[in-house]
Amino acid sequence: MINRFSITILFCLASFLLSFSQTKKSVSTKKTTENISIDAELNEASWKDAEIATDFVSLEPKNGTPIPEEFKTEVKILYSDDAVYIGAKLYDPNPEKILKELVERDEIGTSDFFGIFINGYNDGQQEFRFFVTAANGQVDTNFTSSEGEDGSWNAIWESNAKITDFGYVIEMKIPYAALRFPEKDKQIWGLNFFREVRRERQKYTWSPIDNKIGAISQQAGLLTGIENIKTPTRLFLIPYSSFYLSGSETQKTKGELKGGLDIKYGINDAFTLDAILVPDFGQTKFDNVVLNLGPFEQQFNENRPFFTEGTDLFSKGNLLYSRRIGQTPDLNLNIAENESVESPGAINLVNALKISGRDKDGLGIGFLNAITEKTMATATNSVDNSTRQVEISPLTNYNVMVFDQRFNQNSSVTFINTNVTRNGSFRDANVTGLLFDLNNKTNKYNLSGGLKSSSINDVENKNGFNASLYFAETNGKFRYSFGSEYMSKDFEINDLGINFRTNYYSFSGNTNYRILNPNKTFNTFRINLNSYFEFYTPTNQIQASNFNVNLNSTNKSNHYFGGGLNFNPFENYDYYEPRVANRYFVNPRNAGGFFYFSSNYNNKFALDINPFITHVINENRYEAGINISPRYRFSDKFSLVYSFDYFKQQNDIGFIDFEGSNIIFARRNRDTYTNSISSKFSISSVMNFNLSVRHYWSLAENNKINNLNEDGSLSTNTTYTGNRNSNFSTWNLDLSYSWWFAPGSQMSILYRNNAGTFDRTINKDFGSNFSNLFEDNLNHVLSVSVRYFIDYNQAKNWIKKE
Known part of the structure; x- marks a missing residue:
């Protein structure tokens, strides 16, 4: 079985190996030694001779059409030994109508905004995105072509915005410490600019993005002219x-x-x-606890910044549920029937570290390690009210390791391992996964899936595995996908992940239609038809099934509406x-x-x-x-x-x-x-x-x-x-x-x-x-x-x- 799986992987890699090229827009920058004041004035002499990036194109809803002249956008870039500087003039025929709601950092709110996307390796794989609103709010995200935008990523940079009589002006300073780029004398970076006119719900980019393809980061333009800069010492306390x-x-x-x-x-x-x-999570957001009458635990969002920032690599394969780190584990504690134990709500975290990033050859490496302390609780005997101390959580080490090799700008193969080691005689757990996400050179077809195995060392040792394979057409008006998954009875990831069902095999399918440009009624419109069947392996009985049709749309007034119908035509056997x-x-x-x-x-x-x-x-x-x-x-x-x-x-x-x-x-x-x-x-x-x-x-x-x-x-x-x-x-x-x-x-x-x-x-x-x-x-x-x-x-x- 493993040999067949390996052959399949090699065949897919060979089939999807060729990359595609296209004519790219480019803009050149010049070096400045001036002290650039980030005041949204753009009055330093260096700005006057800088090359202008203009001729923006609609991203949505009117994909591919030129930006109207009244919303003309002009952007210039300078660089120094420490940072890149961006100056943007965003024209608007009615400056008094520019939306500019004040909100917290990392939120846009109801506001016009401008952004720059920078890929220091120009490999179509990862972009650092920086946005400034007309109200001078800051948003930064880390975008990867496989995971999309990670809004939890934060960088340190400066910006200013100012409303003018012709629209508004944005000025930004992005230190090199906030970016990633190779050690080369001459840099060529992937680059795009983004603008949204909020009141019109119109989005524009400098380098055109064809929404039939959907591979946004691979359609970026180029930034040239940066020479002889050094990668900075990135040490922050x-x-x-x-x-x-x-x-x-x-x-x-x-x-x-x-x-x-x-x-x-x-x-x-x-x-x-x-x-x-010495972590402190005392100010994290509260959990929305509910009355849970079902057989499975309630799943909570992760609110601790350390476990939300820059964790895109660790999400591969859905093997990490970081709320396990610091959660009271479910262990065999040898508690008598007449004893009760009041467990603490959380186990103290001693320390944690993570290493993550991606090199110039597309290899992403992630390493996450956390240690929680030994924790005792009191067991009370209901017969004689005697008490004793019980070790409800031993000293525990949690570890995640990821290697993600991207190639062809749009495909990847991933190895991931999660491990939980507990001190003493308590259970240990190990899970390993080999995953693939392959796209052909035109980003029309996708083949994805993987093989995962788990090993539990406890009173009774258990070994299990999970295999999946999915195929999809991913561009054009009509799209479809289908796939299958198998999960063995003893596949167990709940020491560091979360999974509710095992011992099944399933089949799923989807077909959908969408408009790529507005029509007389809709700005956006999509209709989906989904089906899912899940069978309990020992008996081949259906334990879950569903047919679903749903639509999602935006009308010409930018109101969102939709709905759907669900139909389960078979009896389901709930084990x-x-x-x-x-x-x-x-x-x-x-x-x-x-x-x-x-x-x-x-x-x-x-x-x-x-x-x-x-x-x-x-x-x-x-x-x-x-x-x-x-x-x-x-x-x-x-x-x-x-x-x-x-x-x-x-x-x-x-x-x-x-x-x-x-x-x-x-x-x-x-x-x-x-x-x-x-x-x-x-x-x-x-x-x-x-x-x-x-x-x-x-x-x-x-x-x-x-x-x-x-x-x-x-x-x-x-x-x-x-x-x-x-x-x-x-x-x-x-x-x-x-x-x-x-x-x-x-x-x-x-x-x-x-x-x-x-x-x-x-x-x-x-x-x-x-x-x-x-x-x-x-x-x-x-x-x-x-x-x-x-x-x-x-x-x-x-x-x-x-």
Whole structure:
């Protein structure tokens, strides 16, 4: 099997080896020794003789058409020994109509903006993108042709924007330390410029991008003229200090002072080391916890900056779920039946580091390592109230290693390994994957897939594997894809990844149609037809299936709307809901649909609405819901968004308990209400107040108790008397102030309170449930954190001056 797989890989590599060429636009730059002031004036003498890049072309919606003369855009580039400078004049016939909402860093908001895409290796693989809004907001992203934009990447650079009588002006300074390029006397960089006229929803690029191809980074132009520059020493130190004041009505207020250091070091022109010493994640965003009645854990977003920044390589193969690092693991702890253990919410991280980058030959290397400390908890005996200490998490090392070789500008082969090693007799885990993503020279066809294997060293050792293969046509109006996947019973990645289902094989297909340019009705329009079948391997029974048709569109007023229909025409055999191996529940056929509408956010008032319903055929059983979210922009500084979600399940069926050898299911009615508010007030592009509030309430009432039969059907149970109803509420409030007082340096003040309750008594009165949530249950935290960015290149100049 491995030999056949290897032969297939080699055949595909040979088939897709040739690259394609096209005529590229180019612009040349000149060196300056002037002190360029980043003031959006462009009045230094060096700007006068710089070559102009102009003749922008529409990206969307009117792909390929020249930019209108009234929106003419002119860009110049200079360079020095330390940085490149960009000056852009963006013409607009109505400067007073230029949208310029103030928002936080790394957000565009409702604003016009300009961007530059730089690829120092000119290999069509990776671009560093820098955007400036008309309100002088900054956004930076790391774009790769395989993963798209990574908005978590941050660099240190300067910019300024100024509204004028002819439009607006952007000036930027991007230090070489924020870029990657080879050590050569003469540099040739991949280059593109981007502009969006927000009120018109028109996007333009300097180097034309054919949306039939879709390979954006491979259609860049060229920047020439840079000579005899040196790759800088990329050493950045970010020391921080934080103070936390916390308490509640039942706990005495206490203070805690923390401090630590983040380090970023450029090992060479391609690779960067990131390390955190004594980490502090106290100001990360709260999790949106829900009442989870299903057989699988709730998956949370990663909010810790270290694990979100520059992690595109580590996402290969979907083998890394970084929330595992610091999560209380599920281990065999030899806890007696009459003992209970209250585990901490998180395990302390000792330190972490990562090395990542891509060299001039297209080889991307990623290395991530983190260590969590040994953690003890108290086990309490319910019979005699005796206690003992239990090791719930040993000293643990988490490791990820990735080698990703890109070639032909649009294809790659990837090797990835994840490993979890625990001290002592606890389980260890290792997962390895070989992946490929191949495109032909015109980017019309794609072949992707891979082979992964897992090995668990525990009380019982387990080895498993996963194989997948997908083929797609990826350009033109009509596109399609199909594929298949197999996952063995013992394939296990949950020590460092996340996976819910195993022991199956599946088939999927998609065909879709889209317009490439606007017509009389739509700016954008796409319709998809999807199908999916998943079979339980030992019995070949269908355990998941679905047919889906959906459309997504934008009309001429730039309102988004769409919808879809879902149909599951077969009974599905659910081997997970019973919580017992080889037992299943038969889910009947169902059908449903959804609709969404999102009005143009350019308007001060905008509305999002999304109703949906799924009905079980021939049964009085359904689930339905709606999301309504109005928003209002009071000014460029102040905006408010409210969101209401309601979700109802009528006669839902699911597991609730065990009674001897019986598996107990129940028919239940469930109602879930979520109210949330988010608001921001921006004093400037570097000083912001933000408010985020969420109240979640879900109650599930069991009406009819059943036994699960061997054939997956249900029969009435008249002996079970347990109360497994659920009434769950949570509240979170975050009020924050942030000030970027220097490039890369930030002070933030956060006030947070939160509460949560759970009981088995059903109380459908919203008011009393809401008030009970805050009775002796509200926790308060006030924190102040200061992070200061130190660039070694600047620091050594400070020392020289001293």
